[in-house]
Amino acid sequence: MSDQTGVSVQQIVEKVWLSIAERRLRPGVQLKEEQMAAIFNVSRARIRQALALLQRDGLVGIIPNRGAFVCKPSVEEARDVFFVRRTVERCVVERLCKGVSKADIKRLRDHVAKERIANTQDITTDIIKLSGGFHLLLAETVGSDFLFATMRDLISRSSLITAVYRNTNRFNCGPDEHAEIVEAIVNNDADRATHLMAHHLEHVESELDLTEIRDLSHDLRAALA
Amino acid sequence: MSDQTGVSVQQIVEKVWLSIAERRLRPGVQLKEEQMAAIFNVSRARIRQALALLQRDGLVGIIPNRGAFVCKPSVEEARDVFFVRRTVERCVVERLCKGVSKADIKRLRDHVAKERIANTQDITTDIIKLSGGFHLLLAETVGSDFLFATMRDLISRSSLITAVYRNTNRFNCGPDEHAEIVEAIVNNDADRATHLMAHHLEHVESELDLTEIRDLSHDLRAALA
DNA sequence: GATTGCAGAATTGTCGACAATATGGAATGA
DNA sequence: TCATTCCATATTGTCGACAATTCTGCAATC
Numbered sequence: 153m154s155d156q157t158g159v160s161v162q163q164i165v166e167k168v169w170l171s172i173a174e175r176r177l178r179p180g181v182q183l184k185e186e187q188m189a190a191i192f193n194v195s196r197a198r199i200r201q202a203l204a205l206l207q208r209d210g211l212v213g214i215i216p217n218r219g220a221f222v223c224k225p226s227v228e229e230a231r232d233v234f235f236v237r238r239t240v241e242r243c244v245v246e247r248l249c250k251g252v253s254k255a256d257i258k259r260l261r262d263h264v265a266k267e268r269i270a271n272t273q274d275i276t277t278d279i280i281k282l283s284g285g286f287h288l289l290l291a292e293t294v295g296s297d298f299l300f301a302t303m304r305d306l307i308s309r310s311s312l313i314t315a316v317y318r319n320t321n322r323f324n325c326g327p328d329e330h331a332e333i334v335e336a337i338v339n340n341d342a343d344r345a346t347h348l349m350a351h352h353l354e355h356v357e358s359e360l361d362l363t364e365i366r367d368l369s370h371d372l373r374a375a376l377a
Numbered sequence: 378m379s380d381q382t383g384v385s386v387q388q389i390v391e392k393v394w395l396s397i398a399e400r401r402l403r404p405g406v407q408l409k410e411e412q413m414a415a416i417f418n419v420s421r422a423r424i425r426q427a428l429a430l431l432q433r434d435g436l437v438g439i440i441p442n443r444g445a446f447v448c449k450p451s452v453e454e455a456r457d458v459f460f461v462r463r464t465v466e467r468c469v470v471e472r473l474c475k476g477v478s479k480a481d482i483k484r485l486r487d488h489v490a491k492e493r494i495a496n497t498q499d500i501t502t503d504i505i506k507l508s509g510g511f512h513l514l515l516a517e518t519v520g521s522d523f524l525f526a527t528m529r530d531l532i533s534r535s536s537l538i539t540a541v542y543r544n545t546n547r548f549n550c551g552p553d554e555h556a557e558i559v560e561a562i563v564n565n566d567a568d569r570a571t572h573l574m575a576h577h578l579e580h581v582e583s584e585l586d587l588t589e590i591r592d593l594s595h596d597l598r599a600a601l602a
Numbered sequence: 603g604a605t606t607g608c609a610g611a612a613t614t615g616t617c618g619a620c621a622a623t624a625t626g627g628a629a630t631g632a
Numbered sequence: 633t634c635a636t637t638c639c640a641t642a643t644t645g646t647c648g649a650c651a652a653t654t655c656t657g658c659a660a661t662c
Contacts, residue, residue: 185644195617196644197422201429208433210526217623217644229523232468236527239464243457298454298534301435302461305530309523410614420647421614442614442653 159192164202172211172222173280173311179224183212209308223312227362230313234357237306245349247294249342256293260334263289267327284311286330319361384417389427397436397447398505398536404449408437434533452587455538459582462531463575470574472519474567481518485559488514492552509536511555544586
């Protein structure tokens with residue numbers, strides 16, 4: 153299970169993020185510091201640092217003197233996230249269509265190839281990491297720190313939303329649509345690229361069940377109060 | 378000078394943010410932990426927490442084993458911030474035009490009134506805080522945690538950009554344009570409100586000199602005092 | 603004269619311990 | 633039986649100290 157040596161803050165963040173995305177950690181669950189310190193075999197100080205980062209990403213909420221809890225995004229917030237995401241990703245794609253280096257093209261194509269492998273082998277962990285990572289890689293390729301930070305925030309929140317409201321068992325952010333977008337960018341076809349991206353995001357959002365609010369609270373105390 | 382009792386993390390963040398916005402802290406300056414701990418009369422642990430939050434807001438960058446430095450946003454990043462801001466603020470205004478409570482209206486009008494007072498009395502500190510606070514209040518009124526967090530991020534970065542690239546001595550985000558926006562929202566006039574907001578943001582961006590970059594300061598204590 | 607190597611100093615990273623605060627349940631009284 | 637008060641427990645908040653890393657100044661060398 154846990155390594156004998158300590159893990160870095162970033163590793164803790166990624167582990168928690170993945171656990172949330174894979175629905176092993178449900179909204180409302182408290183992330184107790186000492187418990188996590190024991191699991192990751194590090195001191196509480198490092199856990200606190202990781203929790204602060206997770207709060208930045210919108211995955212957990214920290215209540216003073218109470219602790220850190222996995223967020224439960226509302227339906228409206230989910231729609232807001234996708235609304236902003238459509239705009240930001242359009243901005244990213246437009247910038248990329250103005251020209252990318254050969255090295256960037258290779259990196260993008262390699263990433264899609266990795267996604268294909270993960271999909272054929274059906275490795276859930278890799279599929280989740282890579283499908284979000286594709287959109288992050290697009291933003292990184294632009295070279296703007298702000299767009300990258302914004303996209304990371306959006307991807308984190310999208311992962312949480314997907315984990316909560318996904319109504320299919322399959323992860324839809326598949327490599328085929330990603331591959332098409334990459335090729336449109338390579339051809340500097342801004343119209344086609346932005347259209348494909350918009351369609352892709354609509355596709356992702358359409359497979360969410362944003363009408364029904366699920367009963368996620370296992371807070372017995374609140375129910376009996 | 379510094380108080381005998383310690384200050385909260387949020388107070389430290391606000392103080393640093395204000396110092397950056399007022400150009401007492403220039404991009405590139407290192408924020409040394411021990412020095413700041415002495416200035417604010419708290420332990421380094423709390424300073425580190427504040428620095429992590431400032432990193433989240435995009436105001437400082439933290440390099441491992443090197444320290445925290447005030448960010449210097451590039452011209453391109455400045456344009457990206459305003460691009461995204463136009464979209465998000467449009468979303469906020471549209472949502473507000475669907476109806477706001479009487480209490481919300483009062484809060485918005487009161488805020489504009491405070492801005493007027495600060496402007497007539499020419500209190501720079503209040504002007505900066507309140508002009509950013511107006512846009513933050515709009516997002517808060519919508520009631521979406523995500524939009525609020527996004528707007529806070531955008532406002533922080535905009536403050537830094539304004540501090541770096543402002544070419545006039547006056548703070549242009551004046552209360553008159555804000556007041557017009559509020560009244561359009563009160564009248565549920567979405568077309569006019571979004572138009573006014575777009576014009577307002579164009580106005581703010583137009584007064585920036587996005588060609589030149591300035592140098593940095595070195596006296597941390599004087600800037601924060 | 604420019605470059606490299608090496609201490610010493612300065613700064614950040616990490617940890618364990620203690621204080622402050624909230625929670626949950628038992629005891630008490632109406 | 634229900635509401636209230638109080639206390640034991642668990643959890644978070646804060647701090648000071650030490651370890652690891654990086655920067656700086658100086659001298660030696662090519």
